[in-house]
Amino acid sequence: MSMALDILSWFCMLAGGVFCAIGAFGLVRMPDFYTRMHAASITDTVGAWLLLLGMILQAGLTLIAVKLLMIALLLLFTSPTATHALAKAARARGLQPLLAPGEDPSKP
Amino acid sequence: MFAAGAIALLVALALALVRAILGPTVFDRLQAANTIGTVAMLMLAVLGFLTGRPEFLDLALVYGLLNVVGTIAVLKFFRHGDLGAPGEGVEPHP
Amino acid sequence: MHLASLGIVLYAFWLLLSGYFEPFLLAAGAGSALAVVLLSRRMHIVDREGHPIQMIASVLLYWPWLIKEIFKCAWDVSRIILSPSLPISPVLVRFKPTQKSQVGLTTHANSITLTPGTITVEATQDEFLVHGLTRTAGAGVIDSEMDQRVSKVEGYR
Numbered sequence: 127m128s129m130a131l132d133i134l135s136w137f138c139m140l141a142g143g144v145f146c147a148i149g150a151f152g153l154v155r156m157p158d159f160y161t162r163m164h165a166a167s168i169t170d171t172v173g174a175w176l177l178l179l180g181m182i183l184q185a186g187l188t189l190i191a192v193k194l195l196m197i198a199l200l201l202l203f204t205s206p207t208a209t210h211a212l213a214k215a216a217r218a219r220g221l222q223p224l225l226a227p228g229e230d231p232s233k234p
Numbered sequence: 235m236f237a238a239g240a241i242a243l244l245v246a247l248a249l250a251l252v253r254a255i256l257g258p259t260v261f262d263r264l265q266a267a268n269t270i271g272t273v274a275m276l277m278l279a280v281l282g283f284l285t286g287r288p289e290f291l292d293l294a295l296v297y298g299l300l301n302v303v304g305t306i307a308v309l310k311f312f313r314h315g316d317l318g319a320p321g322e323g324v325e326p327h328p
Numbered sequence: 329m330h331l332a333s334l335g336i337v338l339y340a341f342w343l344l345l346s347g348y349f350e351p352f353l354l355a356a357g358a359g360s361a362l363a364v365v366l367l368s369r370r371m372h373i374v375d376r377e378g379h380p381i382q383m384i385a386s387v388l389l390y391w392p393w394l395i396k397e398i399f400k401c402a403w404d405v406s407r408i409i410l411s412p413s414l415p416i417s418p419v420l421v422r423f424k425p426t427q428k429s430q431v432g433l434t435t436h437a438n439s440i441t442l443t444p445g446t447i448t449v450e451a452t453q454d455e456f457l458v459h460g461l462t463r464t465a466g467a468g469v470i471d472s473e474m475d476q477r478v479s480k481v482e483g484y485r
Binding site: 160161163171210 | 344345347395398399402405406409410414416418419420437438439441442443444445446447448449450451459461
């Protein structure tokens, strides 16, 4: 049983780390500010949660697991708020998003 | 296993740092700073497990709270030039 | 009613974070929770909107669906990031959400932002402005399943 839990938590932590790195890689690779935010939100959500889930499985039913769960909840509430504030501030400052060919930036 | 997670997080940290240095706008740098904050928070949690000191989790929680407050404070400063500005117009309740 | 539940939640939060059960720390926690409750009452933020206890049961049903959706979208966006040709087609879409209250609108806007591939740029009562990483992601937020589910969670209709 504990062997299966160990393997599951291994898998979760590895996948979380890989997702974090993919998100950061997208942050470097994407062409403009708005598209970079999509990449960063992978790190903030899936990568972080999988890492925390892996650690929760290692911690078992203790106060440590509760604290890890609180970190996950904190991310669930604060990361979209910060992202939305950034996007809104950028648009209010007049930073135009790069759009696909055929899309009219003045229309929406 | 925790070491593998820590290495992946360090890679993510380095990549986010590249974006923070490249820029080009202030919002790119802020986004990178926010990502670095998230990764640092996870790094603290992993470090707590690596060294067997769960007190690091409290530091991670506080770091996460400071991260979002810091990002929003800097944003507000760039938008209004003033930390005490009232911000958005408050909409009436339905 | 809302004040009492806020106080209980805050005290539980203190106990879980501290993990020590000595008389002094228990009393300090009670004092802090009470102070925060009084301060929030003075700010008039403890009501259906500020402390929405009527949403707890439905939100616990909504989160698993949301997390499943986030994983699906994260997988798609990861494949886009790793593919050599970078097949993105960023779009801006506008649509009208069906939620009535501020809490419902915030939940909807934050759910859209949490999902990789879509970001709410502007959120008002009448209109959401959403930036999508691809055309399909952008089109997927208009009158979506998420919209209906959040309206159900909100519980006004």
